Amino acid sequence: MQRLKVLLLGAAVGLGTGLPAAASSSIWYNSEGGKVRLVTSGKPDEAGRIRGVLDIALKPGWKTYWRDPGDAGVPPQLDISASTNISDATFSFPPPQRHDDGYGKWAGYDHPVSLPVTFTLSAPNQPAVIDADIFLGICETICIPVQTRLTVDPGSDPDNAEDAALVKAALATLPTPARPDFGINILPGDHETLIVEASFPGDPEAADFFVAGERDYMFGAPARSEKDGKLVFTVPILDRPSTTPTDGGLYYTLTSADGAVEGLLPFP
Structure with missing residues (x-):
């Protein structure tokens, strides 16, 4: 399997922008190996944190990376600097599996996975809009970068039971x-x-x-x-x-x- 940093030298493979969504989740961004979106539980907790996930729906045969991708991959990255009233965003990771592609051994996921994200509000009692630049690598026989901007207005649909259930299920997969x-x-x-x-x-x-x-x-x-x-x-x-x-x-x-x-x- 060719590794991701080789593909990064090419021109903008997998670039795209997710349009704003008036819901507690973003629209899906489609790429060759699957699709990604941001989902939130809508309401912040008492500490001013909104729980969410980066939902990665991999196609069969495709993989993506853990927090440490090995010597040639790229871990999932999220830049929230364009957001409103969001001061920080931190990934958590379900247990990975070890993969050997013939070029090296690395840790990641060979199935659809939801990576929990904790968004911290700058002012807990004020509205927030998540405007996040997403970057991750997904692999089949080759690896490609997936880059997009996903936007969520959590307050526009704060009682969405389906989104809240997805976030809760993702948090339950984390190591104790x-x-x-x-x-x-x-x-x-x-x-x-x-x-x-x-x-x-x-x-x-x-x-x-x-x-x-x-x-x-x-x-x-x-x-x-x-x-x-x-x-x-x-x-x-x-x-x-x-x-x-x-x-x-x-x-x-x-x-x-x-x-x-x-x-x-x-x-x-």
Whole structure:
């Protein structure tokens, strides 16, 4: 499979603009491999947040990326700078699957997926319009960029039960917070490896560990081994910043046959 950054050198494949929608969801934007739209639950909560999803209806055989797409893909991106009374938008990600296209291993989804988005209002008691530039990569035998602008006026249809149900269902797919019996412990590594010991329910063969590179970190696919009866993942550190950050951490997801958890781990 040819990777996305090759296609990005071409001219505007998948460019388009979604016209404004007077509803708690945008219109669909159609591309070669599927279609995308923004859906919201309409009403902000007491903290001034509107829950929504980027709804990605992939055609059979097409895939899209997780928050860390590997060394050549592009994660889903959302720019809300043109919006009214929206100060921030943050993606959350359902558990991914690991894919090998012959060029490399990467994490993503091979089925239609709704990525939850939390929109934060600048002034909670004032009207808001979401005007979002969307960018993501979708892949079949080749990968193409999908770029469009989607507009939603959440207040125009605040009681849309169908949209609210879609958002609620998407939130239910997210990993739960890691806990002592389902999570990871960091083991001593070196400058070039991240090593974690995993605790989880179910079959070890069904377990997988995903860590998202950021702040100039880049990770390879983990190698599996066993130590003292525990499953261990050794993750190559392909690139790292010259100085290790002291704030924040790296997002990880641990999947099993019985569900998934997520958390933050310290920068190695």
